[in-house]
Amino acid sequence: LGNLNLNVASPARTTVVDLLQEKHPIPSECLEPPVVTLPRPYDIDLVSSDSSVLRCTLTAVPESPTVLKKCRLPLGLILHPFKDLKKLVMVETSIIVRCRSCRAYINPYVRFVDRNWNCNICGRANRLPDEFYYNPQTGKIGDPSLRPEIQNSSIEFIAPAHEYENRPPQPACYIFILDVSARAVQSGYLVMFRDVLLESLRLLPGDNRTIIGFIAVDSFLHFFQLRENLKPKEFVVSDVDDIVMPSKSFLLFYLDDSMDAVESFLNDLPERFADNTDPKCALGSAITAGFELIATIGGRLTVFQTVLPDIGNGSLTSREDPNLRAAKEVTNMNAASDFYKNLALKCTERMIAVDLFVLGDAYVDLATVCKCNFIKMLFLFFLNSIAYVICFQGDVVTYSSGSVYYYPNFDACSNPVEMERFRSDFGRYLRRKIGFEAVMRIRLSYGLSVHSFFGNFFVCSSNMAKLSNVNPDSAFGVLLNLDDNIDQPVVCIQAAVLYSTCHGQRRIRVHTICLPTSESILEIHNGADLPAIIALISRMAVDRCLSQQGTIQMAREASINAVVDCLYAFRSASGSREFGTLLCSRNMRLFPIFILALLKCKAFAHGYSIKLDHRISAMLQFKIMPISNMILELYPNLYALHAISESNPVAPLLPLSFEKIDRHGLYLMDTGRYMYLYVGQGISDTLCKSIFRVNSYKEINSVTVDLEDENGKNEQGMLICNFIRSITSDRLQKVPLRIIKEDSPSKELFLTRLIDDRSETSFSYVEFLNFLQKEICGK
Known part of the structure; x- marks a missing residue:
């Protein structure tokens, strides 16, 4: 370890912070992992490396299980394997070089010895094929260390068909299942669905084999035959308990051959059901029908829901008691039926993903539709002095590697904020890259093993997960075991995703990281990756809540025990016994405030009314959120916009405390999914005219503001709008902006996100620190 030099301090130079001396810490917007300096010969300069696709919670890995236990930190991974990467190198080769023993892919951290290469995962010596001396990027024969596989920690191979195909790659297949009940029609979502799909129809990922189909559902199932130069033909199935479907050849069609017919159908869709007064919805039967349609192909079911499935297969009754929403222990978080569990297993077997868009505030029982208590494996592990029981959940979304999109209070006429969010999300959803029939495998150096997975997929074995679809917006968590002492100066971790592109090509995306090992507890703490730790703990807390025996209170206690x-x-480890202090390493100083934020978020909060579907939706989002999204969701950025000027065009970042709010100010709160523009009652008339185009605070009556409209804006107004655009310019979806006036009922949306402040049922940040100090002193 003599050559080991992390950019964090060594034990003798540890940077110690007393948390009690910092009343209002401000998490920075970009919480990057600690930079790691590897010992020779692993300290290589890579052409491209993106830490966000594969992050370990500890950038200095403990050398033994004993050291890990003493550190009291979780060892795990956060993977974002299909993330859109600007510099992803593509390699097409006749031979993909892999270890003959562990099957790891050749990567930057292998060692070349003569004409052999030593695997950095298992240590085996492998013969280097002659073909590897040819560089496909330069077209020259020479040094194998210059190959793209050795120069890039993330790389994508075009897989040879004979070696990586069990069957011909499936075509892109998209089925849309539309709730057309009376409530759905009243919400106006069909118009928005039509508009966005028409805009994206010719941009859907796929080729001339792309297949599409539509099913509408109320008390009946409505199927549609669309053919060029013919009017759409509708087939109505009234028996939703025993479905007899028309021939698949009528209901599935190639998009290229039927483009005009599909566009005509979509244009008429809202009008077709405009007078529907049927209040019921046979959603379970509709999903079953969608599954039967593409069971021999695979693909994606996109489901839209506005009401509880109350007829047909998988019908449910309301289980929510409004009087218990604020209870300390939340009931009915487990599934009411096994129907969706069984359907999920069928979808997974046939490589069909199910994505659910829930629109409106009606109770739809997400706990059943999107989370069923099918226990595939049971793991018992001890972390932070308490036992966790992790139950792998089987449900129509999670097991099929789908996602849930939730839009409470959606109404196309009266709620422009949710309408804009739906438009942006659905547009991104349709146009983003997609991978079909995917498999993800984790390979680890000796001493490490996969303990459990967290995310939306089906776990096939101890280190492999099956994903019906894979998309660039979902991330996964992995808890690792340290089974044995590590006698090497580094460990290596490799994640590989084999998938089919929408054009029918098999590819393998491989990510590899190398980390130093350490026996020093202080060094390990100084190298801890806090955002990755928070992302892993939040996923573990969600699984704790959703297990059969788990409760929200257990998840809260576990999260507190972690810090x-x-x-x-x-x-x-530091040997400090100084009275009246609360010490930690500098890079972990924000751990308490993020845990406090986790306790106050909708998923885990108690003591105030939270609708059950709202709570379940928040939990499901945590399961797949990338780190950057999760950090903003837990601790939003708060900017003082009124402080912007020509000499200082960047708004100062403030702690989340009402103590920092001035009634004359204008503030922007960025939660990642929403932006709140908080307007103090004393705001100047000049800012009102420039930003809101009204004469005074009292005249502000809109819910949103158009930042693109430059008419009437003075210099400061232009600077403010430019700043807001600058912080969202690199985001893949448009973030809706909502105006919140100081004296409006919606003020509560803003106040509940002020994490530093005390509420009726939770600590302030300072009180939480004092509580932690007492707990530590009592150990």
């Missing part, structure tokens, strides 16, 4: 044990371990 207590971390601070206690650091204090013990």
